Amino acid sequence: MNIIKIWYDELQTVFHDVGIILFVVILPLAYPLIYAYVYTPEVQREVPVAVVDDSKSSLSRQFLRKVDATPDVQIAAYCTNMTEAYSLLERQDAYAIIHIDGDFADALSKGRQTVVGLYCNMMSMVYYKCAATACSNVSIAMNRQIKVENYLRPKTKREAEIMETPIGYRYTSLYNPQGGYAAFMIPPILMMIIQQSLFLGIGMSMGRSREQNGGFVIPLDSHYKNSVEIVLGKMLFYLMLYILHALYAFIVVTKMFSLPQLGHYWDFILFVIPYIVDCCFLGMVLSYLIHRREDCMLVFVFMSLPLYFMCGLSWPGSAIPDWIRHLSYLFPSTFGLNAYMRISGMGASISDVAFEMKGIAIQTAVYFVMACLIYTGKIRKMLNREV
Amino acid sequence: MKEVILRIWHIGLREIEIFSHRRMFLFVIIIAPLLCLIYFTQIMQRGIPTKMPCGVVDEDNTSTTRSIVRILGAMQNTDLKAHYASFTEARKAMQRGEIYAFFYIPRNTTDNALASRKPEISFYTADTYYAAGSLLMKDLQTTSELAGLAVTRATLSGKGVAPSLIMGILQPISIETHPLSNSTLNYSVYLNNIVVPGLFFLIIMLFTAYTIGYEWKMGTQKELFELAGESSTIAIAGKLWPQTLLYCLLMILIDVYFYKYLGFPLNVSLFRIICAGLLCVFASQALAVFFFGIFLTLRMGMSACSLFGVLQISVCGFTFPLTAMRPVFQYLAWVSPLRHYYMLYVNQALNGFRLVYAWPSIVALLLICLLPLTVLFRLAHAFKYVDYKP
Incomplete structure (x- = not known):
């Protein structure tokens, strides 16, 4: 019965406190939309590049026409020399320069290899990738054509096709067919928002109790005697609220912004309940540090980015140093982000994310015990003070 | 004038007094930025991720396909972790997060290639x-391309073309990239050139709004206002100068660590990029004061700062372009100090372009400071x- 009373108290507190509502209701509803809105253009197209064509031959023009025709790159200017092109880079009117040697057509007709220079402003890997992909794809296509027309001399059309690509290949980008940014950024952000807003909400609620109860984290009330009940009662409230948020993220946000959605509801539910419980318990443990309501923002907000990087999604897990990987096992987000990404984005089943689920289970147990110990300590301290 | 300076000085001393009672403050403004600096430079220590786990499904399993697989294994980014018996197994491994990619060679690839039936390999x-x-x-594309070229090379050798000429035939146009x-x-x-300052500016914004709002929270705002001689300019200036000094020191430390210790590319003098950094520190503080001034409550002021501070890391456009x-x-992005820092960094430190092309950012930062x-x-x-x- 005490659990229900504590659950009800927490509900009352939260919904009478605009500050906490901001964190546990508005933030999880608004942030996913904002982030999805930032990233859903998905891809950069038509990166402006400058061209210096010293060859001025029909072959070099053919090369440039094909580059211009790729979706990634757009030729913004034809320059007479590199100095002129470089000043376009400086003004950011172009992000790369394609330089075609004066020797281009001559070399090709004589069967020598020729080099096309690609100079990139490295301000963004995306621009570099666009320019490099466009040039390399065009060169591959033209190389095939030159090889067949000039040297292999096929007799039929079919033979020409075979000579162009004796072994064909096909590339499939799985789970993110358009190679978009939102499809890989947003799903983990959704789970990160759940964890961070729980930390903020629980932290602020803790700061609030301390401010209201003269430094104590729990009210002077006969219902608050057993630490296990306190921890479970509070957790129950956040669990109920956050299941709604999780479903909102999984269904509404994903649909609204057409993010990849391969997951089954059942797998998702099986994953997300332990994840929320885990985050709640760690939130209670961490809020031990929070003495005033607003402190939670100072401590928790900046953590999101380091936590996002350590989970091994945008920065490959295989490149993360060991000590950071071990550190990352302390946070629910490491497992939560990976599991959610694979369930919702890649259609993994709950057994495919067994490693992550084990991690969450161990964390939940450990943080539950820690949260209980913290509350037991607080209750004892309070009783002593009373005596 | 002397009186004004004296007031600012005293309010600053009062501020330091407040700081000395709260250990958490020191954690947030000194330890946290330094931890972020060390953490992010450590996590990307190796520069570019290499040897990432990749799988292969070789249903053909002939000496030709095995040599293709060997080429793949020798690639810089690829760590050929496992051979799978079927496509489904490889996909499952991918769903379990064990591999990031796999290469698929169907049955009879070699036969078909030899008989000119144009087989197709694929990668995922x-x-x-x-x-x-x-x-x-x-890596996978290069390997696939090489597989086809190997066949052409054999054909050309068979036709009696000299090996010295073959390269010019196989790859007449080669792209030379100069990043x-x-x-x-x-x-x-x-990444670190922007992520670390981005987090630092976020912390600055949050903490600036916090320290100003703290007066209201503690109910000492009237006392502060009297100390400042009923001038909000003096009150804010007095409150902020001690932390501003600290931020400046940290910003210089970050720059020295990046450009002198880690040897990040720096094509202008260190002084210039430090100036750009400091200007952005001031702009971040100014924005925080502005947000607080709009909402006038600690909670909303800080919420606005955290929303803006976190969002500008995305919106400045260093990963997904603006x-x-x-x-x-x-x-x-025009009001984002981080965006302008990014522009100044690209223009100055990274590329050493002429400063004249960066003036819009400098003007924008000065306006934000106002x-x-x-x-x-x-x-x-x-x-x-x-x-x-x-």
Whole structure:
């Protein structure tokens, strides 16, 4: 019965406190939309590049026409020399320069290899990738054509096709067919928002109790005697609220912004309940540090980015140093982000994310015990003070 | 004038007194930025991710396909972790997160190639892991391309073409990429130059709003206002100078660590990029004062700062380019100190371009620094009549 009373108290507190509502209701509803809105253009197209064509031959023009025709790159200017092109880079009117040697057509007709220079402003890997992909794809296509027309001399059309690509290949980008940014950024952000807003909400609620109860984290009330009940009662409230948020993220946000959605509801539910419980318990443990309501923002907000990087999604897990990987096992987000990404984005089943689920289970147990110990300590301290 | 300076000095001393009682303050403004600095430079220590786990399904299993697989195994980014018996097994491994990509060679590939029946091999990347997926894609594409070229090379040799001529036939046009100023595609240079200052500016914004709002929270705002001789300018200046000094020191430390210790590319003097950094520190503080002045409550002021501070890390456009974002964010970026820091860094430190092309950012930053002037009246009003609201 005490659990229900504590659950009800927490509900009352939260919904009478605009500050906490901001964190546990508005933030999880608004942030996913904002982030999805930032990233859903998905891809950069038509990166402006400058061209210096010293060859001025029909072959070099053919090369440039094909580059211009790729979706990634757009030729913004034809320059007479590199100095002129470089000043376009400086003004950011172009992000790369394609330089075609004066020797281009001559070399090709004589069967020598020729080099096309690609100079990139490295301000963004995306621009570099666009320019490099466009040039390399065009060169591959033209190389095939030159090889067949000039040297292999096929007799039929079919033979020409075979000579162009004796072994064909096909590339499939799985789970993110358009190679978009939102499809890989947003799903983990959704789970990160759940964890961070729980930390903020629980932290602020803790700061609030301390401010209201003269430094104590729990009210002077006969219902608050057993630490296990306190921890479970509070957790129950956040669990109920956050299941709604999780479903909102999984269904509404994903649909609204057409993010990849391969997951089954059942797998998702099986994953997300332990994840929320885990985050709640760690939130209670961490809020031990929070003495005033607003402190939670100072401590928790900046953590999101380091936590996002350590989970091994945008920065490959295989490149993360060991000590950071071990550190990352302390946070629910490491497992939560990976599991959610694979369930919702890649259609993994709950057994495919067994490693992550084990991690969450161990964390939940450990943080539950820690949260209980913290509350037991607080209750004892309070009783002593009373005596 | 002397009196004004004296007031600012005393309010600053009072501020230091407050700081000395709260250990958490020191954690947030000193330890946290330093931890972030060490953490991010450590996590990307190796510059570019190499040897990422990749799988292969070789249903053909002839000496030709095995040599293709060997080529793949020798690639820089690829760590050929496992051979799978079927496509489904490889896909499952991908779903379990064991590999980022796999290569698929169907049955009879060699036979078909020898008989000119144009077989097709394929490769798959999990592009939910963007960096890993696109880096591996490059390796897999090169391998596939080489597989076909090997056949052509054999044909040409058979026709009696001299080996010295073959390269000119196989790859007549080769692309030579020159990634300017970051020739090794070092991700640490690319990301940390913005991520670390981005987090630092976020902390600055949050803490600035916090320390100002703290007066209301503690109910000492009237006392502060009296100390400042009923001038909100003096009150704010006095409160902020001690932390400003600290931020400046940290910003210099970050720059020295990046450009002198880690040797990140720096094509102008260290002094210039430090100036750019300091200007952005001031702009971040100014924005925080502005947000607080608009909302006049600690909670909303800090919420606005955290939303803006976190969002500007995305909106500044160093990962996903601003040019591809919706127009609303392109306007928003004008008031983002981090966006301008990014522009100044690209223009100066990374590329050593002429400063004249960076003037819009400098002007914008100076204007952002003036933003608090618009809320001084509101602040003065708040000092007198507004109380803390939880």
